[in-house]
Amino acid sequence: MTTSLDAPPIATEPDVDGAQPTPQFVLPPAKKKRLSGLAPVVASLRSGARAVGNGTARLARNGWSFVAPYLGVISGLGALVLISGIIAFVAGLLLGWPELTFIGIALLVAVLVALLFLIGRATYSIDIELNPRRVVVGDRAIGRVLVTNVGKRTSTATTLEVPVGEGLAEFAIGSLQPGADTEELFAVPTNRRAVILAGPAVSVRGDQLGLFRRAVKWTDQIELFVHPVTTRLHPTAAGLVRDLEGQxxxxxxxxxxxxxxxxxxxxxxxxxxxxxxxxxxxxxxxxxxxxxxxRSQLTIISSSDMKYFASDAEFELAVSVTASIASQVIRDGTQISVVTENRILKTHSVTSLLDDTCRIEPITGSTATARDFARESTKRLPPPSVVVIVAGSLMDASDYRAIQRLFGGETNVLALRIENGARARIQDVAGLSIVTIGGLSDLPRVMARAV
Structure with missing residues (x-):
């Protein structure tokens, strides 16, 4: 048997079980050197490909950021008309259909005419005012939009859009002479407690068909606070521990x-x-x-979990009760903390407290038990001398007692059970006073008897 001089040497290893050894091919040193010499070339090709890919992606991003503002003025209908016009025009020429070509030309002309409505720059100064900025549920709130032409030329007609809460106020602004202004009024719905956002004011220019739409933002959002309905309490009833030296x-x-x-x-x-x-x-x-x-320290634990409330009206009554008690305590100068499941309310002034009550929203299933909620919400607060628990009619007396046991025997605990339309009464459950409140008008009388 003859062996080629170029053939690689063969190494054999005996198998463990004594079988025929399996041949293994070993590359000659010359081929190993050639392959190791190609490694830098392959690495440079890979790095070059990565650099090209990154450069292409960066160029695409920069190109899109440059083109996006211009494409953003095209509405969905405008894009459909433009694409349909191009397809109809090209297909008509290729297929020799004059009717299809005419349709394409008509669509493209419509797009071109609509595009002319975007020509021109708006030179406005727009201010939004809400009067007043804070109202009680059911009070009237009026918004005002003042539009002034600060340019040197007569402005063209435009449409002004102002989002108000979940609604949208639209105003048709005619052409204005340089320095001229116009005023528009709008009503703000205040039928429920909330923080209503008005703005931003956006001027809209476009064609009557809605093919193009250019919107320019002129103002920021402003807030309207719709406070809950509250009632005044007698100072000694609200403070509970109102004294000069402390408790x-x-x-x-x-x-x-x-x-x-x-x-x-x-x-x-x-x-x-x-x-x-x-x-x-x-x-x-x-x-x-x-x-x-x-020093007297009052803590109000007000639940927002809907599993403790029979209805939304009952929940809103609980918020009003909490706001009424806390407002009077702040006026009396007693230290107070007010907590719910998802926030600690600001209590440095009555206004800040009422503003924060506007942000209380009903939640579901935040904690497993009422005791867990009370423990988590009060563990970083100063030790209280009086605790007031506010919850709905679906909270059991055992839940109130579980919260009471979190605090020492020197802490006075009062439970307020909110049941919309129920008869006001006071019950003593194992040394804990549970006060049922059926309406906000019951609060001053019941609190005066409870303390």
Whole structure:
């Protein structure tokens, strides 16, 4: 048997079971060197392909960002008419159909005529005002749009669109002389508690067929706060712990305001608290002891979970009750925290509180139990001296009791059960007062009896 000189050497390895060895081919050193020399070329080709791909993608993005504003003025109907006109015109020429060619020309002419309506620049100054910016549910709110031509030429007619909440106000603005202005009024619906966004004001130019539409934004959004209906409470009823020194607790301390008892002097006691008259009578130094007093801190836990409410009206009544109590407490100067499942309300002023109540939205299934909700929402708040729980008619007495057990025995807990249309009453459940409120008018009378 002859062996070619160019053939690669063959290496054999014996199999484990003693079978015929399997031949293995090994590349000669010359071919290994040729393949290793091609590696830098392949790597450079790959890097070049990546660079070309990245450059192409960057060029496509820049090109689209340049073209997009111009293509954005074409409506869906305009794009359909333009494409149909081109197809009809080309097909008519290729197939020799004069009728199809005429249809294509008519469509393209319509597109060209519609495009002429976009020519020109708008030189407006537009202001949106809401008067007032804060209203109560059911009050009247009026918006005003002032359009001024600040250019040096007469402006062309345009359409002005102002989104108001979920609606849209449209105004036809005629041509204006330089420096001239026009005023448009619109009503804002205030039939429910909400934060209503008005704006931005957008001027729209286009043709009557709707083939092209160019919109220019002129203003930002402004907010209208529709506050919940509230009622005024008697200060002592709303504050619950309205005092000058704070709330007296059962904890005994060596220095405070509320006197508790006398005890024998111990080394280190402040001599300022020695009761000299009693010390002279007993022949032993006696010092005063005090009951610790703390600054009043009211916490309102108001649930927004719809599993505790029988209807939307009941939920809105609960928000009104919360806002009424918190507003009076803030006026009285008592420290207060108001929490719901998804927010801690601002309480540094009555206005900020009512603004935040406009943002309370009903939710579903935020926490497994009412106790979990109360624990999570109050764990970062200052220790309260009084807790008020506000929930709907579907919250059980056991849920109120579970929340009560979160706080120490020195904390007064009052539960407000909101049931729309129910008779106002107060129930005592294992030492917890549960107050049923059927209407906002019941609140002042019931709170005065509950505290």
């Amino acid at each position: 007296i607790t059962k904890k005994i301390t060596n220095n405070d305001i509320s006197f508790h008892a006398l005890r024998a002097y111990v080394t280190g006691d402040d001599v300022r608290y020695v009761h000299w008259r009693t010390s002279a009578r007993t022949g032993q130094l006696m010092v005063r002891q005090f009951e610790e007093s703390r």
